Amino acid sequence: MQATNGTLSELGERPLISRIRRQTAGGGDVVTGIGDDCAVVRLTPDAAEDLVLKSDPVICGHHFLPDADPRLVGRKALGRVLSDIASMGAAPRWILVDLVAPGDTAVRDIDAAYAGMSALAREHGCAIIGGDTCRGEILEYHVFGCGTLPRGTARLRSGARPGDALRVTGRLGGSLLSGSHLSFAPRVREGQWLRDWANAMIDISDGLASELWHLARESQAALVLDPGRVPLTSSAAATGDPLRHALFDGEDFELLFTVPPDREPGFDSAWQAAFPELPCTRIGEVVRAGEADVRFADGTPLAQGGFDHFVSPVEPT
Amino acid sequence: MQATNGTLSELGERPLISRIRRQTAGGGDVVTGIGDDCAVVRLTPDAAEDLVLKSDPVICGHHFLPDADPRLVGRKALGRVLSDIASMGAAPRWILVDLVAPGDTAVRDIDAAYAGMSALAREHGCAIIGGDTCRGEILEYHVFGCGTLPRGTARLRSGARPGDALRVTGRLGGSLLSGSHLSFAPRVREGQWLRDWANAMIDISDGLASELWHLARESQAALVLDPGRVPLTSSAAATGDPLRHALFDGEDFELLFTVPPDREPGFDSAWQAAFPELPCTRIGEVVRAGEADVRFADGTPLAQGGFDHFVSPVEPT
Known part of the structure; x- marks a missing residue:
């Protein structure tokens, strides 16, 4: 050391x-x-x-x-x-x-x-x-x-593969504004169900941007995010910059996961049958292996952002 | 509630x-x-x-x-x-x-x-x-x-039975005076070995008195302690009241356990063969079931004492 x-x-x-x-x-x-x-x-x-x-x-x-x-x-x-x-x-x-x-x-x-x-x-x-x-x-x-x-079925951050769809449960952003950072529903049943569908999975505790980077780094893969498809909460949507809230707020406690191409066709109908109340949205894809990278669909790099307990100012996150 | x-x-x-x-x-x-x-x-x-x-x-x-x-x-x-x-x-x-x-x-x-x-x-x-x-x-x-x-072999606080000998590993008292509260050796090998010998077992973190009372309460048993047999550390012995240190100091991290009468005869020689460097001392016995009680051999009740995190003055224990 x-x-x-x-x-x-x-x-x-x-x-x-x-x-x-x-x-x-x-x-x-x-x-x-x-x-x-x-x-x-x-x-x-x-x-x-x-x-x-x-x-x-x-x-x-x-x-x-x-x-x-x-x-x-x-x-x-x-x-x-x-x-x-x-x-x-x-x-x-x-x-x-x-x-x-x-x-x-x-x-x-x-x-x-x-x-x-x-x-x-x-x-x-x-x-x-x-x-x-x-x-x-x-x-x-x-x-x-x-x-x-x-045995052997744990979904890891390192499992994302080129061609996988990027998906999230629920809606993102504004957890501190709405108080949902205290009252959220952990996606326990959804996570177990997704074991049969996802290549990689992570929960959104530090913000979508931070979790996308975790997936990219641990999988050594390049991800592309379509910002227009990120599902927003009403409290994030009521702000001047809802996407920034969805990317960097944290404490949404939704699941971010990747679905391989051969599982994508049946995914939406199976999800709706299992969880009719909860949206699940395709927000991008895994495009390349070999190096960690996260970009918007227009090629702009996504900032690594997110909360750092030792560097960020002290505030409830 | x-x-x-x-x-x-x-x-x-x-x-x-x-x-x-x-x-x-x-x-x-x-x-x-x-x-x-x-x-x-x-x-x-x-x-x-x-x-x-x-x-x-x-x-x-x-x-x-x-x-x-x-x-x-x-x-x-x-x-x-x-x-x-x-x-x-x-x-x-x-x-x-x-x-x-x-x-x-x-x-x-x-x-x-x-x-x-x-x-x-x-x-x-x-x-x-x-x-x-x-x-x-x-x-x-x-x-x-x-x-x-x-499966099923965990030694619990509730296992003490009338007729069991009370025993402790090592020596007790003065852990703060000697600094051994920071440098103690957890009795990991000894604990696994004792699984085959002990009816009940507990580690001494809050002081011998407190742990004897835990055994008595969880086993609903009366215990008698022979104060002259409590093994003392040299740092406790150097104080004016070594037995008080052994009973109430805490953080000795030795094991207190009970051995049933049919296992007592072979115990000392088996212990010495397994752990020749570490004393193991018979300090009393379990005398009665039905009600929690701890007394000295002369009949004096033992105070329940020990450190209470919320009531005792704040100091390293």
């Missing part, structure tokens, strides 16, 4: 994660380590199911404001992890929660947060089965999730 | 965990939920191995001081979770780490902390395979560990 005298703010989040990734190589039972939405591991060499593992913090002042409804804060804390598990195509099973809280936190607020988590857990057939509690200066929930799926 | 208008400081940590436990019942695939060192789950009804899951925070100002060696801080963060996995008799397999850090944290300190974690992980055959990073006001590591053991 190269020596450095800098700080985390100077380094930034993605280089930090790369440093951690270099230092923490996995073993033979690790199918996918650091660099995807979840890690994928195999309990025994002949196991019929793989496990996906994910941790994610939700911190007051970063992910929610002090006056947010505590029930929705709990819901969001679990929902973020469920969204990551969904993006692998897995079913969530077991959840642990580390609570950090100031001593003067109201017990009823903590009760409400766990009620919000428990309700969402029940909705998706998983259970909160452990965790820890500790006093701290700022209210934080650290949620650890464990999901399962048939 | 009963309504309350109080704060976490007024409620205290154990009642808080009881409230969370009531609100978050597990499903049929949960073998052991909240209330033990780890949760125990079963991937499929016919799985040959069970999974143990644990999360634990290590927070600057609570678990270590700002001038602590970052490599040892990382070692401690992982070591605490390995100790909990060991106390179930399981082998640690996969680790996730949530890092929360101020933007002005030195990159070399984070590198050192992950190097400390990675070295300890390699020593025990497990791998750091994921996690997340977020900016925050105070440096924190939230470690999530996943271990495995043969």
Whole structure:
């Protein structure tokens, strides 16, 4: 590991994660380590199911404001992890929660947060089965999730292939304006259904632009985005620059995935039969392998953008 | 759930965990939920191995001081979770780490902390395979560990039976005075070995007194402690009241377990053959079932003591 005298703010989040990734190589039972939405591991060499593992913090002042409804804060804390598990195509099973809280936190607020988590857990057939509690200066929930799926079927960021269609569930942008960053529905059933259709999949937590770049880098592929087809929420559409919101806001928690050409013909009708209430839109395609690149249809490069926890100004995202 | 208008400081940590436990019942695939060192789950009804899951925070100002060696801080963060996995008799397999850090944290300190974690992980055959990073006001590591053991063999707090001997590994007390709270060796090999000998097992994180009470409550059993047999560290022995340090200091990360009468005769020689460098001491016995109680051999009740994160003064423990 190269020596450095800098700080985390100077380094930034993605280089930090790369440093951690270099230092923490996995073993033979690790199918996918650091660099995807979840890690994928195999309990025994002949196991019929793989496990996906994910941790994610939700911190007051970063992910929610002090006056947010505590029930929705709990819901969001679990929902973020469920969204990551969904993006692998897995079913969530077991959840642990580390609570950090100031001593003067109201017990009823903590009760409400766990009620919000428990309700969402029940909705998706998983259970909160452990965790820890500790006093701290700022209210934080650290949620650890464990999901399962048939061996070898996890959908990764690295699976995009030339010719694949780029698709997204739902509508994008304005999650902070509308409050949907607290009340979103993680696409758990959709993610499992998409296991049979998608080559690559990722959830949209840092904004469409950032996630397209993740797909491009991990797949070593060039992507082309048709900006006119990006599905917008009404709250994004009400702003002066809805596309910018859809590309860079983050916290939409929709799924971005690629469908290979031989699966495209039947896709729309199968999707509508399975999820009649939820749009699913083709927004572009994978055009070339060998080098990471993301451009608009007119050839303009797409900025890598997105939120960096160590470099961006502190605000709820 | 009963309504309350109080704060976490007024409620205290154990009642808080009881409230969370009531609100978050597990499903049929949960073998052991909240209330033990780890949760125990079963991937499929016919799985040959069970999974143990644990999360634990290590927070600057609570678990270590700002001038602590970052490599040892990382070692401690992982070591605490390995100790909990060991106390179930399981082998640690996969680790996730949530890092929360101020933007002005030195990159070399984070590198050192992950190097400390990675070295300890390699020593025990497990791998750091994921996690997340977020900016925050105070440096924190939230470690999530996943271990495995043969189906149905997890050693629980609830397994103590009348007639069992109470035993501890190593020596107790003075972990803060000696610095061993940062540099302890989690008893991972010992815990797996003890799976074949112990009825109940727990690691000593909050102090011997607190852990004896956990065993008594979860097993609904009365325990008798012989204070003259409690093995003391040299740093505890150098204080004016070494037994108080052994009972209430915490962070010894030794194992406390019970051995049934039919296994006691061969225990000492088998232990010495397996772990010639590490003492293992009989410190009392389980005398009665039906009600939780812990007393000294002369009949004096043992105070429940131990550190409460929400009620005790804030200091590294």
